[in-house]
Amino acid sequence: METIRKIKINLRKQLFIALATLAGSLFILPSCDSDNVGENLYTFKSKMMGQFLADSADFSEFARLLDTTKVISLLNTYGTYTCFAPTNEAMRTFYQSRGKKSLDDFSMDSLKLIAYDHLINGAEVLYSNFVVGRLPQMSMSDRYLAISFGQNGEAFVNKTSKIIQNNVVVHNGVIHFIDEVLNPTREGIVEVISADPKFSLFYEALLATGLADSLVRYKDDTYDPDNFKHLITVTRESNQWYYHEIPLSRKFGYTLFVESNETYAENGITNLAAMKAYAANIYNTVYPNDAQITDITDSRNSLNRFIAYHIINKQLSYSKLIDAYDTGHMLKTIDMYEYLETMCPNTLIEVKKDRLKGKTNILNYIRETGRAINITSNYDIDAVNGVYHEIDGILAYDQYVETEHSTKRLRFDGSSFFPELTNNNMRGRGITSPGPGPNLQFKLPRNYIDRLSTSEQTIVSYLTADARYQNYEGDEIFLGATSGNLYDFSIITPPIPAGTYEVRFGYLTNGKRGVAQLYLDNIPAGVPLNLNNYATDVSIGYETPRTVQADMDGFENDKMMRNRGFMKGPACYKVVQPGWSDGENARYSPAALRRIMGTYIFPEASNHLLTVKGLSGGEFMFDYLEFVPTSVLESEDIY
Incomplete structure (x- = not known):
């Protein structure tokens, strides 16, 4: 407490000196007596970040670190930065924890990494931008920073480093003072789990099944962004409504949902043999033809399926399971769903956001019984190539989950198909424009996405969420072709349970x-689709709901549109900033459409192939795909 008060007093002194230099200025100093930080704004616009830290006696050790590594020169240049600055006491405690006496005992590479752990380049992240979970902006060491809040409202970075003063605004960014040095692990997800005795049984099974060997990749070293700079044709400096970037790396990532030893014991699982028996009871029922497979390293074996069902090949922090896609486009009265493909072949995990209950990240909710799996408070356990979350029950793809997933509408946002968009921090950044800047659009090199194959002439982009887009979750996959050519591409979908579906x-x-x-599994999906036509075109026949006296709800118009192979957009999302399109939600917009590709019988659970071949020049956008069991068409809602 004394350290915090001392820092605040020194901060007030600096503020007084800075303001006193402005002749004739009138100012009011904010109160600094409380230890509950809240959100105050201290402004030192006359100072660069590096200069401010160098002038602050309470942060002299951190400033020396920045000076030693030459990073301070970067912070004295124009740009935008966010800094989480540890106090002198925090720095000395860190030295001791590493068996060191001072900065001089660390290698230069280690010092640079420590400095970069505390800095975000290219963004001013104010306290008001903090949300529970990882920030969308990564540190200069290419790591995520996670925010959490204590019972008294205090904010923490990476769970243990308390923010003792926020929003110290300087000329080129903002500084938040912290009481502990940030020291993210440099180990992989398997090593991190192995170090926690609470999850020793899961770790034992992870090794025994050989699945641990599937979780070691971190980065594709063959990817060189310099080879693709030519894809950027609109820079941020061009001051247009959008700009291009290319992925700076091609990283892999993993998410694991893990039960503790205690949770296993509550369900009669106290060793690997008991886990084998539990898994066999579930998976040999769902997959009876594989019941005789005893090799636990075989992906068809029941124990292997049991563990693999806990693993996703995307790095999904707590907020990126579903909350990050709940942009202003989504109606806050309508439940949201996200579907995650697991490493257990041809299976999904459903993630639900229940608006009425105010709950998020509900896994595999069963409507008939109310059964569900929830994530405990022990989430976002970080690794260099992944994250894991503790869950409160046994996660399994049993017959109830299989039935649930095969008897409801499955809607997939187009960007959810591709792990690369999540693992490389493209998807889930929230609305990027208008506001802080123009819309961020990623140009994706050919073969960057594993499940997307394209012709050489096809150009692929991922457009982050924009308030002016009337898109599901705000974002879109955007395709075009080089001059004088047509696009041609194929996408592998997530697995769909066996059944008969309208797609x-x-x-x-x-x-x-x-x-x-359009083609599904290489079969043409009806006649060619003219994406130029608004829904009001006579070939589609859209009527805005509440405009026809005899059909105020628009249900009769829905039937007529279905007969022509089209549907209105779902009523669960809207355009945040009308102009390019409008309507209180997508159902009320003639620009938002669903094309009924056809009815398909899927004899077994599997992935499918969506192919699109351009027939005339122009753009192509992919927003979402729906798989709707024909058994629920009559009772389907408008959302």
Whole structure:
């Protein structure tokens, strides 16, 4: 407490000196007596970040670190930075914890890494931008920073480093003072789990099944972003409404949902043999033809399936399971769903956000019984190539989950198909424009996405969420072709349970699209689709709900549109900033459409192939895909 008061007094002195130099200035100093930080704004616009830290006696050790590594020169240049600055006491405690006496005992590479752990380049992240979970902006050491809040409202970085003063605004960014040095692990997800005795049984099974060997990748060293700079044709400096970036790396990532030894014991699982028996009881029922497979390293074995069902090949922090996609586009009265493909072949985990209950990250909710798996408070356990979350029950793809997933509408946002967008911090950044800047659009090199194959002439982009887009979750996959050519691409979908489905393609028209032929599993999906046509075109026949006296809800119009192979957009999302399109939600917009591709019988659970071939020039956008069991069509809602 005394350290915090001392820092605040010194901060007030600096503020007084800075303001006193402005002749004739009138100012009011904010109160600094409380240890509950809250959100105050201290402004030192006359100082660069590096200069401010160098002038602050309470942060002289951190400033010396920045000076030794030459990073301080970066912080004295124009740009935008966020700094989490540890106090002198925090730095000395860190030295002791590492068996060192001072900065002089560390290698230069280690010192640079420590400095970069505390800095974000390119963004000013104020206290008001903090949300529970990882920040969308990564540190200069290429690591995520996670925010949490204590019972008294105090904020923490990476769970243990308390923010003792926030929002110290300087000329080129913002500084938050912290009481503990940030020291993220440099180990992989398997090593991190192995170090926690609470999860020793899961770790034992992870090794025994050989699945641990599937979790070692971190980065594709063959990917060189310099080879693809030519894809950037609009820079941020061009001051247009959007700009291009290319992925700076091609990283892999993993998410594990893990039960503790205690949770296993509550369910009669106290050793590997008991886990084998438990898994066999579930998976030999769902997959009876594989019941005789005893090799636990075989992906068809029941224990292997049991462990593999806990693993996702995306790095999904707590907020990126579903909350990060709950942009202003999504209606806050309608439940949200996200579907995660697991390493257990041809299976999904459903993530639900229940609006009425105010709960998020509900796993595999069963409507008939109310059964669900929840994430405990022990979440976002970080590793260099992944994250794991503790869960409160046994996660398994049993017959109840299989039935649940095969008897409801499955809607997939287009960007959810591709782990690369999540693992490389493209998806889930929230609305990027308008506001802080123009819309961020990632140009994706050919073969960057494993499940997307394209012709050489096809150009692929991922457009982050924009308030002016009337898109599901705000973002979209955008495709085009080089001059004089047509796009041609194929996408592998997530696995769909066996059954008979109506498959729908969701898109937004703007009058600039082309004509394309859609295929599912290499079979043409009806006649070519003219993406130029608004829903009001006579070939579609859209009528805005509440505009026809005899059909105020628009249900009769829905039937007529279905007969022509189209549907209105779902009523669960809207455009945040009307202009390019409008309507109180997508159902009320003639620009938001669903094309009914057809009815398909899937004899077994499997992935499917969506192919699109351009037939005329123009753009192509992919918003979402729906798989709807024909058994629920009559009772399906408008959302």
